[in-house]
Amino acid sequence: MISPPWGLPESCLRRPAYDPATLLKICLNRVPSSRRLERETQHNIELMWLASRLMPDFKTLADFRKNNGPAIQATCAQFVVLCRRLNLFSKAVVAIDGSKLKAVNNRDKNFTVAKVEERLAQVEASIARYLAALDRADRQPSDVAEARTARITEKIAALSEQMKNRQAMRHQVSLTDPNARSMATSGRGTGIVGYNVQAAVDAEHELMVNHAVTNVGSDRAQLVPLGLLAQEATGCATLTVLADRSYLNGGRVPACEDTGLPPCVAKTLTRAATSSDSLQDKILFTMPRRTITLAPPAST
Incomplete structure (x- = not known):
C-alpha cells in the first residue's frame, strides 16, 4: 500500500x-x-x-x-411557514390544478383489464396456431418432426405460463413502477403511464402552497383533499378555492362549504345545458360584427 x-x-x-x-x-x-x-x-x-x-x-x-427525501420535504414545509410569517397568504384564495407526470414505466409494461383480455386472446390464438403446427409436424419425417415438436412444445409451455400470469391480473398492473397507472391526457391517443400531481397555488403571489401526488387520473375527487391541505398550510379558517371544470362534482361542493372551503368551479357544459329546451349559456351567443363602409371624399 x-x-x-x-x-x-x-x-x-x-x-x-x-x-x-x-x-x-x-x-x-x-x-x-x-x-x-x-x-x-x-x-x-x-x-x-x-x-x-x-x-x-x-x-x-x-x-x-x-x-434526503424527508429533509427536502421539511425544507419545503419551512418555506410555507416563512410565507405565512410574511403574510403572503393573507388573501385566502388559492387555485388548484393537476398535471400528469410520466413514470419510469413503459406503456408495454402496463396492463389494464382491457389490455389483459386482448393479450389473452392473442395468446390463445398463438397456442391454437402452434397446436396446428404440431399436427403438421406429426405427418413429416421423424427426425424433422422431433426437432419441431420439441421447439413448439416449449413455446406452448411458455405461452401457457404467460396466460396464467395474465389471468391473475384482476386490476391494472404496472411491472416496472407498481404504483403508476395509465391515465388519459387532453390529446387523443396520448395517454401516459404516470401520476396525477395536484398543486394549490396562492392567487396573489403565485406561490405553491401545497401539493399531493395520486395515481387516480380524474380530478373530480381531488377538490376537498387538496383544499384541506392548502387550508392547513395557509392557516386560514376560510379559504376560497378556484378550479376548472374538471373538478366539478355535485357531491363535493357541499363538503367543501362545510369545511370552510367555498369553491369557485367552472361549470361543465352538458347536453342538457346546450339543448334548445333549456336556458342557453351566454357563451353560445355571438354578436355579429358590423361592417362600416366609408365612401371616399368627392373629388373637386
Missing part, C-alpha cells in the same frame, strides 16, 4: 464533498431529470450562479434526492 505523501492522512487527499445547501439549490428546480439537471448546471446561467459554478454529476444529484 502506498502511503500518502508528506505524512498527511488519506482523508486529506480525497475530494471534498459537495455542500448539501448547493445540492439542494440544484434539486429544487423545475427540471425533474437528474441527467438534465447535470446539463443545466453547465449552461444555465441562473443555475450556474446558484451553484457557484459547481457541476455535480447526475449520480450525485440522484443519490442526494433519494437519501
